[in-house]
Structure formats: C-alpha cells, structure tokens
Amino acid sequence: MNNKQKTINLKINGEFYEFEIGEKDWQIRPHHTLSHTLREILNLTGTKISCDDGACGACTVIMDGKAVLSCLILTVECDGKEITTIEGLKDPKTGELDLLQKKFIEHNAFQCGFCTPGMIMSSKALLEKTQHPTEEEIKEALSGNFCRCISYYQVIKAVKAALNERR
C-alpha cells in the first residue's frame, strides 16, 4: 500500500472485496490485522484467535497458496491477495465438504475443535503444494498448530487418509 492509496482489493473465498482505509467504523484501519478484518468485518469467525501473537496457528488461513498466520498480517498489506479461510473450503454450490474436512470428521480429528480450522488450513496448504508428503513432512507442516486436546494423532491419521484417497 502506498500512502495515497485509500482502498485495497482482496479476493476472499472466491469473492472480491474492496475496502476503504480509514478510521471510521466500517473502514479498515491501518493497524487492523487480517484475522480482525475476517472476524469482525466479514463475520468469518471460523478463523480463530488464540494467542494473537503468531505462536499457535489457530488463525491460519491460506494466502496465495501459502499457510499464513492472519493475526500477524496487517490487512492493509494484503492488497491484491487471494485468501481462503475455513469457510471457503466446501463447495460453494453443492455445499460438499472438502476431502480433508470429511476425513477430519471420519477420524474424529478434534476434541474442543478450537484449533481445527487452523489445523485444516495448514494441512490444506501442504496438500496443495506437495503431492506425496511423508509423515515427517505432515508433522513439520503442522508443527506450528497448537492442539492442547492432543488431537494430533487423529489429525495426522485424517491427513494421511485424505492423501490416500487422493492418490
């Protein structure tokens, strides 16, 4: 964003948004994080905030194909970006769930579910960029996602099941 720019454009879950930048209630303030904009302005509350500090992965979304922490990114920096949140994974027309979402359900890969959107988005980013990740690569990709309920084991099973089915 350059200083003169008064609007930014984003594509979120397939839809285009244009935001004004400013200090009014409906505007994006320069200090607003992407997670804040998603949750408070767009009501996409599936993206969770836990630490709000870049440490736990609860706020993970996919930006231009990469898993990113939306609590660490300022919305004003996202001009021209394409973002997918947990709400954007299912088929918008049929409502059919993404393969990963189905496998998370089948393997009961959550307990309280608070970390789950972040877990799924990190897994999704991995599956998009890697054809045949090893178990080590899966663990590595998820190592920034805090799951205090220790659903890790079931998450890893779910991700592997999704990989197997994709093959």
Added chain:
Amino acid sequence: MAEMFSYIGKPIPRKDSKDIVTGEIKYLDDLKFQNLLYGKVLRSPHAHAKIKKVNKEKALNLKGVKAILTWEDIPDFRGGTPRIVRVLDNKVRYVGDAVALVAATSSEIAEEALNLIEVEYEVLPAVFDIDSALKPGAPALYDEYPDNILPGGTIIYGPNCLKGVTRGDVEKGFREADVITEGTFGYENIPNALPPETVGAIALWEEPNKVTLWATTQAPYMDKVTLFHVFNRQLDIRSIGVHCGGSFGTKIMCWQVQSYAILLSMATKRPVKVVFTKEEHMANFTLRLSSRINAKVGMKKDGTLTAISGTWYVDTGYYSFTTQAQVAIGSGELMIMAQCPNWDLKNYVVVTNRNASGSIRGFGGQELKCSFIPLLCLAMEKAGLDPFEVLKKNFVKPQGGYYWRDGNWYNFRGIDFSKAMEEGAKRFGWKEKWKGWLKPTAINGNKHRGIGVGVHGNADIGEDTAEAYVQLNYNKTATLFICAVEHGTGQKTNLAKMVAEVLKIHPDNIRLTPADTLVTPFEFGPVGSRGTYAIGSAAINAAEDARQKLLEFAAPKLGAKPEELDTKDGVIFVKNDPKKSISWRAIGNDRTILGFGRFEPDYTMCNCMMTFVEVEVDVETGKIDIIRIVNTTDVGQVIDPLGLEGQLNACLGSAGIDSAIFEETVLDKRTGHILNANLIDYKWRTTAELPEIENVVLETPFPSHRFHAVGVGEIATSPGPSAILMAVSNAIGRWIYEYPITPDKILKALGKISSNKFDTHSNEAFKAMGR
C-alpha cells in the same frame, strides 16, 4: 463385550463435527450482539498493595468510555472458598489482581482507558511460596486468616467434607513395616492447562434484577448457582452455555470474569463482553495447585502398605475456589491407589501472593500423587520391589474401600482393575524391560533409556446430581433437555447415543437443547469423569421415563398392557405380535410426552488409569525424549471409541505428562510477575515431537447404568508425570525429584554442571535422608 448395542460403542460422527470442520460452530467470541460494549480489566503491577486512591477522570473523558468501576463503586460482592474474595477490593493480592473495570465502545478504547486511570498504591510485603507464607510474622493476605492458612472443607461437599485421612493406628503400622521411608517431595511447577480458547463472558443486565449470561464455561448451571451467591442472592441469572474451546476443568472457575461483565452491564445497561487476552488467560486464570508433602510411608517386604502419615501443603495462590474440594478428592484418590489400614495425612491450604491455582483435570489427585509416588518409590527400592506389582497390589479391589469427599467411608463395588493393568504391562513389555531400580533398560552411547509406571483412579465418576428431560415428538424424534456444553469430550453426542439406544431411534433423530438454565433442569457440569455415569444416567432415566409414558399412552390403542409393548424406529408394537403396531405419529402434534431423569450421587465406584512410559535421556545434553506411552484402563463399556482415543491421547496435554519434563509457569519470586505468560515462552508439545501412544481399553461391565459404562477422560493426564520421574531416574541411575526435569536438572544430578543455591528442597530432603 456382553451386550450388542445399535449405537453405543460404535464410531458415530459427533453431532457438531460438520460445524467444527467448516468453522461454523460458534464459540463465545464469535457471537455477535447489537450495541455491544467491550470490557477490560486494569490489573495491579504489585503483588501485594493497598489501593490508596484511584483517579478515573482522564479515562472517563476519553470518547467511547461508558463506565469505569472500582471497589468504591460496587457493593461488597464476594466469591471464593471461603467467601472472602471481593470482586473488586481496596487491596490487591497478586500481580494482575483486578483494580478497575472499564467498558467502552471498542476494545482499543477500553485498553487506552486503562492507561489513563491513575492508581496510588501502598505497597506491602508479599509471600510467594509455602515457606515464606508460613513463616511466623509473614505478611497476611487476608485479615480473616492471619497465618495464611485457609480453613479446610467446602460447603458443597457437606458439613463433614473430607479434610485429610485419619484411620487405624499409624504407630502400630510403622512397627509392622519392613521398610520405612520419609521425606519431602513436591510438584510445584504450577503448569497451566491452557485451553486454546481464552476465558470470557458476555452479560446483559435488565431491570430490575435480571441477567443473561453467555460464557466460556464448562458448567453453566453451576455458574448460575455460584453467581447467585456472589451477588448476595439478589440477581436472577439466566446462564447460557456456548460451545467451549477447551477447559480441562479450569473453566468452572469463571465467576470473576462473569462478574466483571455483569457489573459493567449493570453500569451501562448494555451488553458487555469481557474476553481475556492470552496473556491474561495465562497470568490471571487458573494454574495447577502447587503441592508438597512431608510424609512417611511404611511397607512390608511383599509391598503391603502398613502406614502413611504426613502433611500435604497446598499452595493455592491468592485465593481458593475449589482447592479444599481438590484436597478432599485428592486425599480420597490417594486412598484408592494406596490401600492401607493406617493413615494420618493432614493438610494445609496456603495462600500466597501469586495468581490462583485451582480446578484442573487431575483435581488435587494428580498433584498429590506426583508428590507422593516419589516417596513410595524410595520404599519400593528399599524393599527391592517392582513398582508395577506394588501399584497393582495396592490399588483398590472389590473388598476394599476409601473415604470420599463427604467424609464417609465407601466400600468399593467396582471391578478389579488388575486385569487391565496386566494387559497394559504385557503390551508395554514391562517384565522384559524392567531391570531394577536406577537401572537403565538400554544404553546406546549418550542415550540412556528408562521406564516408569504410574496409576490413578477417581471415585468422581458418579459424583453430583444431574437432571434431564426427554421429550418425544410425533415426527419420530426426541429432544433431550440438558444443561451440557460441549467442551471437547463428545459428551453431547454420547448422551444422544444413550437416549437413542433406549428409545431405539437413530442418534440423528435426537436433538439437544442449548445449555440454557431457563430451559433445562439442573446439571452440575462435566467435571471429573462424571459425564458417562452421572450425566449419562440422568439422560438414560429421562429416556426410560419418556418411553414408559409412550407405551402407557399406546397400550389402550393396541389393546395390550404397556409391559407387552416395545418401540423401535418410531413405531410402537406388541412384542409377541409385532404386526400390531402404531407409529409415534399417534402422539399427535398437540401432545407432549415428557420424561424426567435424575441421578443421585454414587461414590462406591472409581475409574482407573495406569500409564507406562519409556524415556530416552541424552546424558550429554540432558534432553529427555518420551519414546513410548501405554495407557491402560477398563471403562466397562466403550460409548464412543474415537472420542475415547482422543481423551486418552490427551495424557500429554493440559498440564499432564509434559508437566514432568518441560511445562511450568515461571514465577519471579522477587517481584511476583509470571515470566512466561505467553504461548512462545510457555513450552508446549507440537506435532514435531510425538511419542508413540498405545491405549489399552478393557470392557468389564460395571454395575453403573444400563450400559455398564464409566467415564475415564479426566484422569488421562494424572498417572504420567510421576511415571516420567521414575523412568528418568532409572535411565540415568540417579534419583530425580523435581518437576519439570529440564536438562539442567539432569546434568546437575549427573554432576556435569555444578549445583547452585537454587537447588530444590527435594534435593535437600534427599541429603537429609543421607543418600
């Protein structure tokens, strides 16, 4: 498995699973309100101080600020056990104690207002641990308790609440012992259960005395009860549970944040949301109890316990909400794992100037056991006994018993867990691996392996009352009215499965009401492992009552007696002549068939979990890796296999096993500040380092409810930490007593780095014992 069920024991997806994986499920902070204000708390920078003066003027002039409250603005509302903790006081008792509450139109403005409030303090001397709090002449946190010791017992466990264990004749017991060991051992690292969702509440106050409350709670009905007393029995509270982002027992302690939201809503006549930041969550909300025992144990050569005596010191931080209850449960739990005829175990609940400890999974028992088992280890070593055999031998058996929380003795009528323990030992390979005390199982260069075992059991599976209604509907569905929030265990789906099994309709056709005290009858909350037996019984009883009423309604229409009828898939039929039938449609849309179910507490049974661990210690770096964990239990009947697996894998999380090796809350004992109140500095387990976990689950029917099941989830975290201590000691050939075993402690024990003055009391105890 004796009985065949249609839904019980089958892996049926959780009712909320689709909403969880799509992000549609709503947690507290996801709820939207019109006209909402945001509340923030001004917190004390001092560990102990009197508030001399507060100047709110500048803050009140900030645009968007709607209310600021200090102790001077509110009546004398109090909570805690005993009820001595004011919601806002003229004294602060720990770094972070609430000084003022602000409500504003945005959280940024509220935050800014906090900086504009001017507070003048008179700083007082503070105490940060048990030793300094109990020193004669130590500064007192509460005028009511000048010695910093809180009275024992809690009102909700009745007038004879268990306050310690006295039984038999300990002198005689020690005379009969072949080995006696004695010493001081602690579990004082106050780890944090740390649910991912922080803590908060939204309140809406309405004239003249009505409050509606949404909260990050585990137990909405009990919140209503607690707050009723906090607000001097003047408020009519409707408490609504919201899907809870993890609790692990902690979120039954939300009365303070709830009170803040209520007070700010009263002051502004608008809905107010107070949600703690993660830093507040970690520095100003429930930690584990700090536990230390000074005790003596007598044992015969064959592992029979003859006497246990001593004192248990529990540091609860600046106040207690559940600590006396945890002392009661913890003491009873010790009796369950250490069957012994002679006891004299006292305790003191001590207050110190730090953030409060309280309810966490393990609820006193984990804390006591983590301190006690190291002492027992010394006795087992002296007697040359295999710890697996000793723990198995001393765990309560059908002819045994224990004192429980109400102070009464209970003869145990559960099952013998030895079979589960033996099966676990077999799968772990205990017999092959056990080489004796302080002997590694294997050495490979710098890497030394060792094994350990721990055990825990809790008679809370049938504690507290629960009530439910089941309504049958003419469209062949049923509605379960119950005040239960989902907090991760899959409880709501499990209850639906139980009701479905009774009514013989699919769980998809069972709907649950929200947990709303205006709608549902009383339910205590899913504390301990009471979900399956206690809460489950209420749901089952309600379903059975509704079913009976349905059959009575249908009987005249089918020309049969109710007992000659059955119902399945929404059809009522004559058992001997199934062609004679009518559909549930006959109920009609103008009739309600409503069953009521209640569960009365039953303390005669407990659950059990034994955990085996294998660790690898790098004797050069001091790093510990957990290689393998085997949890073994017997649950009577599995309700949901995948949910159960998750609960057992959770042995690593929520201040469980990892509290033995890296989890701790670091308190600066000079200033009272917590140094690692964030998710970067507080260490937690990631996917990058996952040990292998195997869960062994037996199903020996319990005399509980009609599905013969008992809950077990709560206790998964509890047997592990002391097992790790044992395993690490065995791996390196030296006793280690202090949690967490960070690398420096390994290297010190091995003499590779020098000990310094920060050495622990346990090492001193060690020296005192001449080892």
